[in-house]
Amino acid sequence: MVVDGNDVEAVYEVAQAAIGRARDGGGPALVEALTYRHGGHSRADPGKYRPDAEVREWLARDPLPAYRQVLLGRGTDQAALDAIDENARQAVDRATEEAKAGPPPPLGLAATNVWADGGHAWRN
DSSP, X not given: XXXXXXXXXXXXXXXXXXXXXXXXXXXXXXXXXXXXXXXXXXXTOOOTTSOHHHHHHHHXXXXXXXXHHHHHHTTOOHHHHHHHHHXXXXXXXXXXXXXXXXXXXXXXXXXXXXXXXXXXXXXX
């Protein structure tokens, strides 16, 4: 299934269909959500190889602010949306600080659940 990955409601509908199909015994589904990476691949990649106009065009379709406008247009209270945004930021900040304050994971975990033998046994 192919879906506009910047259309929040379209993605939701396709996901619901795929989940329903799987739960009904229809097996897995592949969903291709067409979207755009606004920045580079990493902090070391400024992403300057794309035209500025192209990036601006895709930024105008960013699903978060676009769907916020949809919700506001349907009468959702702006203060409620602001509260949701703030709660999400706080949750991410708390999780970040908790992770930074925690002990480093044991080195032995580095090779845990890594498939590297080239075999097919993982399929069974």
